[in-house]
Amino acid sequence: MVAPPKSPGRPRSEDAxxxxxxxxxxxxxxxGYAAMTMKGIAERAGVGRQTVYRWWSSKAEILLEACTHDAIDELTVPAAESAAAEVAAFLGALAAFLTGSDAGLAYRALLGEAQHDEAVAKxxxxxxxxxGAAARTIRRVQSHGALAGEGDLRGLVxxxxxxxxxxxxxxxxxxIEGELEGMAERFLAR
Amino acid sequence: MVAPPKSPGRPRSEDAxxxxxxxxxxxxxxxGYAAMTMKGIAERAGVGRQTVYRWWSSKAEILLEACTHDAIDELTVPAAESAAAEVAAFLGALAAFLTGSDAGLAYRALLGEAQHDEAVAKxxxxxxxxxGAAARTIRRVQSHGALAGEGDLRGLVxxxxxxxxxxxxxxxxxxIEGELEGMAERFLAR
DNA sequence: CTAGATTCAAGTCATGGTGTCTCGAAATCG
DNA sequence: CGATTTCGAGACACCATGACTTGAATCTAG
Structure with missing residues (x-):
């Protein structure tokens, strides 16, 4: 995953x-998001401003990198007995992610930014x-044979x-927590 | 709806x-949203900067006022024969609003801003x-007796x-247009 | 070990938006 | 008329932006 440094010159600082x-x-x-500035980021990180701009061209890019790893972890649920339990578990993880987690806060900020910035949307x-996370759960449920009808993956997600x-x-x-089971049932019964 | 001017002084300019x-x-x-600045708005409107700040305290507030009326119009669908047709018509209007309309662009920008600005969220x-628009359609469909199960309004929306x-x-x-009918059917069959 | 390349932290700079303030003119009230 | 409020226009200090510079550090190739 990590390419060995080939080019000459000082290597990128992992600490930075x-x-x-x-x-x-x-x-x-x-x-909060409003107080997040490239200048502030550099100062808080104890890093030169150029060092930030060299590797990321916007707050959104940094936020995405900071968000991605945590998001995958937080949205991965262990296999469950029933399909209903597995879907409900995923929805629980999703609710916790979106409403309570740092990575989820970052995701919402990014989704928000994407509504008026095509580069972020891309x-x-x-x-x-x-x-991606939802698709993993859906495929597992499908392999249990618990999802009726056709439907392309994107629609199901x-x-x-x-x-x-x-x-x-x-x-x-x-x-919202009290409604997750009902949502899971309705999804499987669609 | 419009209060008659009671206080002394020059009245607010409707033109402005x-x-x-x-x-x-x-x-x-x-x-685009990024180029929308309070300064730019005042200049483009041919208006003093203070005149903008006097009545709105942020871009979001102006955008909301600019969006609201059009949105209500665009999301109101005529009564249809069947409940399925009415729901599908609403979803069609919603898709057109979100993807193609100016007011919908404003709505998405606002929803985006709301993800990292509690004042906008409020x-x-x-x-x-x-x-509001969805609730109107739902109530009409319910009065047709075409919606099974209980479910609170917010969940249905x-x-x-x-x-x-x-x-x-x-x-x-x-x-997305090709999937609206299926979505309407699934909603009614829930 | 040296030469070249690249990154580092730190800082400068012009540009442009922010939100507040002031000004004189205009409009409406009692 | 006088008080009050809004109007357009602009000045003002403040801050973020992003490109640029500087001198040191750290790597590869020869």
């Missing part, structure tokens, strides 16, 4: 990279964070993720 | 108000643009709007 990612993560949580489409994601994005997620 | 709303609309479409929650909205927000809306 991690300090920047951590600074972005911390600033987003502690100070990045997010390529990373496909939610879609939208039906699984959409209702929950929309409520969170619209700021209407209070008490 | 409309010029500002129109400037915001045009700038969002023609130049505004959007109070305006409840999508939720999320199930109706969520899958489509998520696909659009995630930038995966290509060829």
């Amino acid at each position: 990279r991690l300090a920047i990612l951590q600074a972005v993560d911390g600033m987003l949580v502690e100070e 990045l997010l489409r390529e990373a496909d964070i939610l879609g 939208a039906e699984l993720v959409g209702p929950l994601a929309f409520r969170v994005l619209a700021g209407d997620a209070a008490g | 108000r409309l010029a500002i709303l129109q400037a915001v609309d045009g700038m969002l479409v023609e130049e 505004l959007l929650r109070e305006a409840d643009i999508l939720g 999320a199930e109706l709007v969520g899958p489509l909205a998520f696909r659009v927000l995630a930038g995966d809306a290509a060829g």
Whole structure:
């Protein structure tokens, strides 16, 4: 995964990279998105400004890198007995991710930015964070033979993720936990 | 709806108000969200900067006012014969709104901003643009007796709007029109 | 070990947006 | 008329941006 350094010159500092990612993560949580500036990131990371600009061209790119790994972890659920339990577990993980996790906060910030920045939209489409995780759960459920009908994968992902994601994005997620099982059942019965 | 002017002093200029709303609309479409600045809005509207700040405290507030009226129009569908046709018509209007309309572009920009700005989130929650429109369609379908099961209104709205909205927000809306009827059927059969 | 290449932290700089303030003119009230 | 409020226009200090410079550090190739 990590290419051995071939080119001459001083190699990229892993310390600086991690300090920047951590600074972005911390600033987003502690100070909010508005207070997150490239200048502030560099200062908080104890890093030159150019060092930030050399490797990322925008806040969004850093945020995406900071978000991706955690997101995959947080959205991966262990195999369950029944398909219903597995879907419900995924929805629980998704709700926790979107409403409570640092990575989820970053994801929502990115999705927000993508609504008025095509470059961010492209990045997010390529990373496909939610879609990838949902697709893994859907394929497992399909292999249990528990999902009726055809339906292309992208449509299925939208039906699984959409209702929950929309409520969170619209700021209407209070008490959503009690509805996850019902959502899982409805998805499987579609 | 419009309070008659009671206080002394020069009344608020309706011309200025409309010029500002129109400037915001045009700038969002023609130049994009990033190029939309309070300064630019004032200049494009031919209006003093203070005149903008006096009545709105952020881009988001102006955008919301510019969006709300059009949104209600665009998301209101005529009564149809069957419940399925009515739901499908609403989803068609919603898809057109989210992907093609100026007001929908503004709505998406606002929803995006809301992900990292609690003040915008509050505004959007109070305006409840999508939720209100969806609730009207749902109530009509319920009065036809065509919607099984209980389910609170907010949950129903999320199930109706969520899958489509998520696909659009995630930038995966290509060829969505062909799936609207299936989505409508699935919603009614839940 | 040297020469060349690349990165590092730190800082400077012009540009442009922010939000507040001031100004004189205009409009509406009592 | 006088008080009050809005109007357009612009000045102002402040801050983020992103390109640029500097001198040191760290790597490869020869």
